Amino acid sequence: xxxxxxxxxxxxxxxxxxxxxYFGAIKQHIELQKxxxxxxxxxxxxxxxxxxDGDALRQNTYEVAATYLAFGLDPATTTFFRQSxxxxxxxxxxxxxxVAGMGLLERAHSYKDKLAKKLSPMVGLFLYPILMxxxxxxxxxxxxxxxxxxxxxxxxxxxxxxxxNNTFGETFPLPDYRMGVAPKVPGIDGAKxxxxxxxxxxxxxxxxxxxxxxxxxxxxxxxVEEPKSPDNCTVFILYSLMSTEAEKLALAERYQAGGMGYxxxxxxxxxxxxxxxADFRMRYAKIMADPEYVEESLRMGAMKARSLAAQTLTExxxxxxxxx
Numbered sequence: 001x002x003x004x005x006x007x008x009x010x011x012x013x014x015x016x017x018x019x020x021x022y023f024g025a026i027k028q029h030i031e032l033q034k035x036x037x038x039x040x041x042x043x044x045x046x047x048x049x050x051x052x053d054g055d056a057l058r059q060n061t062y063e064v065a066a067t068y069l070a071f072g073l074d075p076a077t078t079t080f081f082r083q084s085x086x087x088x089x090x091x092x093x094x095x096x097x098x099v100a101g102m103g104l105l106e107r108a109h110s111y112k113d114k115l116a117k118k119l120s121p122m123v124g125l126f127l128y129p130i131l132m133x134x135x136x137x138x139x140x141x142x143x144x145x146x147x148x149x150x151x152x153x154x155x156x157x158x159x160x161x162x163x164x165n166n167t168f169g170e171t172f173p174l175p176d177y178r179m180g181v182a183p184k185v186p187g188i189d190g191a192k193x194x195x196x197x198x199x200x201x202x203x204x205x206x207x208x209x210x211x212x213x214x215x216x217x218x219x220x221x222x223x224v225e226e227p228k229s230p231d232n233c234t235v236f237i238l239y240s241l242m243s244t245e246a247e248k249l250a251l252a253e254r255y256q257a258g259g260m261g262y263x264x265x266x267x268x269x270x271x272x273x274x275x276x277x278a279d280f281r282m283r284y285a286k287i288m289a290d291p292e293y294v295e296e297s298l299r300m301g302a303m304k305a306r307s308l309a310a311q312t313l314t315e316x317x318x319x320x321x322x323x324x
Contacts, residue, residue: 005036008141008175010043010083013060014050017067018200019273020185020193023241028145028180030072039079039139039305040068042298045090045131046083049124050196065294067203070284081301083135088309092134093127095316099163100130109152133157137172138309145178168319183241186234188217201238206274206281214270215263224261235265242276 011025029040042064044057051057061082073080083089105111108129114121136144136157144154154177161172184192187199194200201213217234230236230252240248251268254260287294317323 005142006039006139007032007036007143007145008039008041008136008139009145010041010046010135011064012043012047012050013057013064014047015060015195015200016063016202016204018193018195018202019238019241020187020200021067022071022203023185024147024180024182026068026071028182029068032145033074033078036143037079038077039081039141040073041081041083041086041135041305043135044082044084046128049122049128062291062294063204063288065298066284066287069287069294069297070280075297075300079301079304081298081305085298085302086138086306086309088306088313089131089134089138092138092309092313092316093131095320096133096137096160096164097127097130099167100133100160101163104156104159105129108156109149129153129156130160133160136175137161138312139305140173140308140312141175142173143178144175145180147180147182151177151179164316168316171315171319185241186237188213188234190218190234201273203277204281204284210273211270214266214273217266217269219262222262225258227258228255228260228262230255233262233265235262235269239265239269239272242272 009025009029011021017026029038032038042061044061047057047060051060065080068080069075105126110128111121111126114125132153133156136154137160144157146154154175158174161174165171187193187197188201189197189199191197191199201210205213217238219233219235220228222228233255236251236255239251243251251265255265
């Protein structure tokens with residue numbers, strides 16, 4: 001019997017899902033359901049380094065779950081669950097921390113970036129790569145789809161797995177990463193779209209709320225008559241993510257010819273977003289109103305994930321000398 005590739009990824013529930021989440025992760029995750037045995041988790045343990053409000057974390061987690069389900073995640077075939085519903089991952093984190101070197105963690109980008117910004121990073125942030133390694137290894141994952149900024153964490157996971165295997169015997173397969181083809185999605189201020197920058201366009205927005213957000217996109221001060229460069233315009237870049245090549249080329253020509261204001265371009269973008277996500281928003285609203293369905297989907301995934309995690313942890317406990 002052929003063994004399917006086990007694919008694992010997670011998303012932090014740090015706010016309402018937005019366009020950057022969709023094009024950067026969700027779209028690829030939904031497509032990957034056809035390629036392997038997928039484990040997708042809502043990383044609420046990780047989110048505790050950012051969110052200190054229990055009600056907000058619960059709401060964000062629910063919105064992320066509803067978003068994935070509305071985009072077509074199939075809970076019958078994809079293992080979809082809350083990270084915190086599998087507490088075994090925290091025990092494995094401690095065990096792995098006893099073989100992971102300090103230098104390995106000190107070199108992690110997530111930690112170094114905070115030091116460079118003169119911030120005082122918390123212990124949880126320092127240990128973030130070990131918790132991520134536990135997320136990956138406890139399900140004996142083979143493939144982790146990542147963006148450029150997450151490659152190092154998979155490499156750290158491979159190092160930690162190697163340290164454990166060399167110390168206690170072969171237990172974990174070494175996971176590989178797959179670079180996503182996701183584009184960089186700019187926010188309304190032109191920087192990378194991120195909840196932490198407060199520059200997002202939420203997927204659930206529609207009508208006047210969406211129009212207000214689109215019209216607030218920062219552009220340069222060129223007049224209607226002046227030719228404009230599409231290449232560094234946030235409005236054009238976002239439009240391009242949802243348009244055909246012919247539509248993209250037509251709008252680029254209008255930019256370069258002059259005679260079109262940014263207000264017109266924003267209106268085209270608004271129409272494109274409304275059309276692209278209309279069906280999603282209908283499904284999302286229906287799912288958001290059905291908490292029993294959302295909870296049952298997450299419970300079903302957690303049962304499968306926890307069963308597998310328990311098997312792995314039994315092997316690990318036996319290897320290190322605990323009562324398995």
